[in-house]
């Protein structure tokens with residue numbers, strides 16, 4: 001139960017398509033002091049269902065190496081939820097509102113049509129996040145579920161109790177699509193049959209990349225001051241500068257994370273739910289090859305991607321590069337200099353720890 005005098009809890013919600021590096025970003029931020037990487041918190045019920053059904057997939061494991069049912073954090077959260085809610089009903093609500101395909105109508109209609117049910121779902125979300133923060137004694141929780149309707153729920157959190165930031169991680173479209181097609185397999189989350197014929201697989205993966213990113217950008221339009229787009233390739237190429245920029249936006253001290261990277265240490269994966277399977281090994285930041293996706297798609301696959309998603313690829317990477325990428329490029333050569341986003345960019349040392357009052361206009365260029 002949120003007490004009236006409970007401290008304001010920071011929630012960092014990561015948006016974007018699958019295979020965009022959200023789990024890595026989540027893990028990095030979660031290595032800050034008193035900050036928890038929750039992973040794909042929206043998949044809590046699927047994780048418990050999978051673990052109880054004896055499935056040994058990544059879905060049923062916490063990154064601490066235990067089944068979620070045996071993890072001290074998630075089993076305690078689950079027990080607390082059970083004292084207050086009908087968990088079967090909560091699971092049904094989650095299926096209804098947070099499965100990506102099914103939630104698409106909710107993303108559009110939620111404010112009008114589904115008010116009562118969504119309000120109950122929001123109450124459960126608040127309870128879950130508060131429980132998680134109390135059990136782990138943190139001041140910030142990172143959730144990388146990415147589902148747009150969940151972002152809508154978070155945006156309804158009372159601002160006097162929650163300090164919300166949206167991070168939208170965008171990765172080169174052909175790279176994402178190539179990865180998705182290569183690893184196409186039955187999805188326990190979406191119940192998707194596999195494999196698709198190659199061009200249909202490319203079309204499906206492209207539409208997923210398109211939908212998740214367009215929805216995230218729309219959320220950014222609605223919540224400009226709480227939104228930051230992160231281009232994954234730029235982030236991975238310049239992690240120290242990027243973390244400085246993130247620190248400014250999130251108002252979380254990320255120096256412990258930068259220090260680990262400088263020292264070549266691995267990151268602590270904590271208690272990450274679901275997400276990319278790489279979470280099961282210690283995360284390390286490695287610069288990815290420069291946008292290899294186009295070359296790994298056939299001519300036909302490139303045509304399908306360009307026809308469906310080419311315009312968004314152009315928009316993100318040519319027409320409107322993210323403010324964060326513009327800022328860190330401006331600081332290239334000054335490794336690990338604090339990067340302030342916004343008009344005070346020329347005075348990086350003036351970065352303060354206050355909540356950023358930055359004009360977070362997505363796509364603003366230098």
Ligand SMILES: [Zn+2]
Pocket residue numbers: 062063064065066071072073074270271272
């Ligand atoms: Zn765990």
